[in-house]
Amino acid sequence: MVVLGICGGHDANWCVFKDGKLIGAFEKERFSRIRHDDGYIMDLVDETLAKLGIKPEEVSLIATSEANFRGTDPGLEYIHKNLYDEPDQWTDMQVSFYGRTIPCFAVPHHLCHAAYSYYTSNKEESAVLTWDGGGDFYTTNAYTSTSISYWKNKKLVWFERVGNSDMGSLWHIYSKVIFQNPFAAGKLMGLAAMGNDSLIPEFKKYAMRPVRGCLSPTYSIKNCWPDEDMPLYGTANSWKHNDAANIAYAIQNLTIEAGVGLANKAFEITNSNNLCISGGCALNGYLNTEIIKQTNFKDVVVPPSVHDGGLSIGAVMFTINNILDLFWSIRFWEILL
Ligand SMILES: [Fe+2]
Structure with missing residues (x-):
């Protein structure tokens, strides 16, 4: 076959x-x-x-x-x-x-992301988080950029979208502002290493919102797509701009806060020892490291081509x-x- x-x-x-x-x-x-x-x-x-x-x-x-x-x-x-x-x-x-x-x-976009990380993990059971910048546009009733699911014995047990959470949208928008390329999130992540925490309060106020759904109460980055054409600090159009590295630092900081918060809630409701992560934001190595350090999951799996x-x-x-x-x-x- x-x-x-x-x-x-x-x-x-x-x-x-x-x-x-x-x-x-x-x-x-x-x-x-x-x-x-x-x-x-x-x-x-x-x-x-x-x-x-x-x-x-x-x-x-x-x-x-x-x-x-x-x-x-x-x-x-x-x-x-x-x-x-x-x-x-x-x-x-x-x-x-x-x-x-x-x-x-x-099979819908986030189910595919989740299935990919669960089946390549070879875990008998696992919680799975997926996060990206919007997923597909064919699930007409439910825009999904973050999901949680639980899988056991090669089967999906349950799947829930996490409303009001779209970490990838912020990365997309500021990759475009600073590097003129919406797919330059890797460069933005690198630039964060050169920044300081001066813009964190402002970006937090702008982008962090309570999530909806079973991982509530915690906070994540909201859907920022409506602000794509007029974002905060939209004039920082080069990585050499005075604010660029601090913007990147703030976005990285918010992403860690959101991701670790969601992962801790996922542990609380699934009680699984294992967490598989997938979707474009799972390429964020800083976030993945903090999830390993700051949650009770014994094993965190992030496959290649995530x-x-x-x-x-x-x-x-x-x-x-x-x-x-x-x-x-x-x-x-x-x-x-
Ligand atoms: Fe995706």
Whole structure:
């Protein structure tokens, strides 16, 4: 049985499983040499299937993180599609893949993030937190940028969105202000090392809000997207600007405060010894370190490709284990090959 996982959008990625084993995982940026690349990918899917010795007609199932494909037509087209409204709903569709009709499951963005970190952890049970800058835009009723879930024996036990929490939006906006690139969060994180705490009170007042949902009461960074065009200190348009490093320091500080607070609440309600983390904000090494230091979790797992680049593997693992009850495992070394 050959399963193709596929995810468009930025960090476009795809993966191939054969008879329960991951035989290839790819991200478009590694081919185009354009960081976070998106756009049409079916020519690359074609090329990599051939390199793996798989013919397109051997693919019998597709899993995706989107109920709307991007960058896949021609090659992969809808026959029949269902959209989902909530971040814990998934849906089955029929697609045409190189002229053949085959089943396809669409799994929401944050479920894919969560599935990716849980299944690659090989933990029997675990709490899972996901956080990024907005996730997908297809869960029409519930904008989700932060989630908590609990997984046991290769199954999702429960999943909740965390309302009023969007740490990635602040990183996106100030990467754009300071580096003119919304995907420069890594540079902003580095710049934080050169700053001081002078702007923390102002940024805290601006961005920290009480979360809604089961991790309440605690605080997180609000959804800052509405302020994208006119942010605080919007004139700090270079990393050499006087305020730039202090802005970065403040954002890093708020992210740690929010993330550690949410992780402590997650421990309180799940009582699990294990925490898996996923989503673009899980690339924040400072935050991950503080979660290890400042929470009671015995093991904190952050897999490689924890950003959107791991979504296609998450989509396949969720589909195989939760929907089809096939219970495949995955090992780190299989991903890293
Ligand atoms: Fe994401």
